[in-house]
Amino acid sequence: MSIAVDLAIVWAFIIAFAVFVYVVMDGFDLGLGILFPLFPRKQDRDVIMNTVAPVWDGNETWLVLGGGGMMAAFPLAYSVLMPALYTPIIAMLLGLIFRGVAFEFRWRTTSERNKWDIAFAGGSLLAALAQGVALGAILQGIQVSGRHYAGGWWDWLTPFSILTGVSLVIGYALLGATWLVMKTEGELRDRAYGLSWALLFAMLGAIGAVSIATPFLHLQYTQRWFTWPNIILTAPVPIAVAAVSVLLLRALARKYDYQPFFLVLTLFALCYAGLGISMYPFIVPQSITIWDAAAPENSQIFMLFGVAVLIPLILAYTAWAYYVFRGKVQAGHGYH
């Protein structure tokens, strides 16, 4: 049987989709954790937790699909990236443990000062930072020899990866703030507006800084973005970022409820598309392409059936769960 479609490209899009869904969905969960220290009142914290308590587990599952899916579809890339990103991945996992258990534990403790609130905030911050650092470490390139990672266990740590780490923390915080704008009311929502303003400017600064720094990492990135005729395809991305930013400022100024969150999602999508443009067709930049890393055809086809049927189903019942818990969350009407 000859396959007309290039399976490696199909799977690259599927994995990219799973990772993107994870980034935006767990992004606002983690953003709430990052913002937690700025909301010291217990009543506010209870409301914040309750806006995501029914859905956070589903959000985090996309991370398992991204990781597991990569092992299945691009096992070589998975086996090179994971040892290369060893420390950030372990840090992320530990952060997610503290963050995840806090959802239930914070209602179960009897002590006055809730240490699980600290676990929630610290775990979220650590996980977000580690994910951003991992992204930077991938972009700056990874040493490979044969089918193995060939670098040391601190190679990931550079000024660039710190920059991407901090940038992602800012981005998640912005997602979290606009989520609160959408899901809360009163004084809490007013505070979330104020934070959204500050975080939007920080985010735009971060996008600018990463965009300027990336072309200096490799000649390939420069050529990809700034040579003719590529520029016809790449130029719309920064233009769209600028347009969405203007819309966001307008939405915040007019105190819209829903628009800010969805515009930030769009901003994330554009940045993500920019990353894709930079990396393609490498899955481990500068050393392994998606075709090098692709699993044997029958493994990719076997999973494609499942993905084609199950992802729409998953999106449907996930949407239903969000629908069940729609609307503003009020203080004292928590789920716990």
Next chain:
Amino acid sequence: MFEGWDAVVLARAQFAFTMSFHIIFPAFSIGLASYLAVLEALWLWTGREVFINLFNYWLKIFAVAFGMGVVSGIVMSYQFGTNWSVFADRAGPIIGPLMAYEVLTAFFLEAGFLGVMLFGLKRVGPRLHFFATLMVAIGTLISAFWILSANSWMQTPTGYSVNAAGQFVVADWLTVIFNPSFPYRLVHMVLAAYLTTAFVVGAVGAFHLLRDPHQAGARVMFSMAMWMATIVAPIQILAGDQHGLNTLEHQPVKIMAMEGHFESHKDGAPLYLFGWPNQAAGKLEYAIGVPKLGSLILKHSPDAPMAGLDTVPRENWPPVVFPFWSFRIMVGMGMLMAGLGLFSLIQRFRGRLYDSRLLHMFAVAMAPSGFIAVLAGWITTETGRQPFTVYGLLRTADAASPLAAPAVASSLIAFIIVYFAVFTAGVIYILRLMAAAPHHGEEGPAKDVPARAAGITPAAGAVTGAIR
């Protein structure tokens, strides 16, 4: 620090540690999810308040346990890449899709409906809520299906070929998924999960009966748990025996280690009850055994010859002391479980199920028996497979990541500290929830459901369409 250490040994220690912690939670939540579905079904069917009280009581415990299972499970799925990258590369085309199907068919299902199950009764009404509970319960079973298929393939690999890059490539998916040890392992593990939950539920019921023999919720849960013990524990012993025969056929070396058969026995092998395996000397010291019983159990003939580890090259020996002892612990637990089941049946027929202090104290003592048996069983099967990761094909020593020992040692220490801190707290919270008896008007995790659960009946819900 740790420069002189063996990175592979550290990676194995890390897998053993994180896996042992992780398995405790799914082993409990697989059974508990099904139990919750049964309780809610009984509530919808009979309308008796005691069932919704018990449902809400165990739902709070489920929420805590499930959360711990989720976060410790994510660690497992990434560990294949971080510490076992050669395995991930070579077995990824087979193990990867099995785990991807686990995520797509099970994890999303559980996570998608968990929110409604925990917090949504008031919002969606009893029937849709029961559907959500059912989806979570089914999700836990589907999860067991895929992950046990993956594990079983690593134990008894079939349906594969090897490509030029050294990767295992699937020749036939059905043969991969339904590999020879899979059906036995799946049955054995799901029954183990049900028993684990039953003995926890039974112990909590017994604990409250010791304080008050008339406690309504405690009586119901204790009776239900003891039926499980009476019926399922003997079935599990049979299933385990069948699993053992399957192992003898496909992984005879593992059986040699479990039985302590260093030497071959030409006319009937003994069944060693106890002894101390001396790996270096290749013999079982201080052995106490029953002559020919080993052959009778495994070959159904007292004089059947059985080969020992002396027929196997030493570099392929498992570390005998682990499978030998963990197997005996598991079997011992199984016997005690069946014993409690039988004892409870006798007391039930004598009409003393709810006031036999001896029975209740026995049941409380058996609370951790399921966990101990599950851990011992997994140690038996996993160490008995050594020195291979993919049995007979990929050695554990060749499967690890090219990492320096300090990296693996640091992450191992971090996991140990965090797991003990976090999961100890979780277990304390669960024990605290269990220490309170289920009561009239028990609340679930959702506070916005009115505390007058007695007023909520499935019939009223069906009439008004939803409970508000």
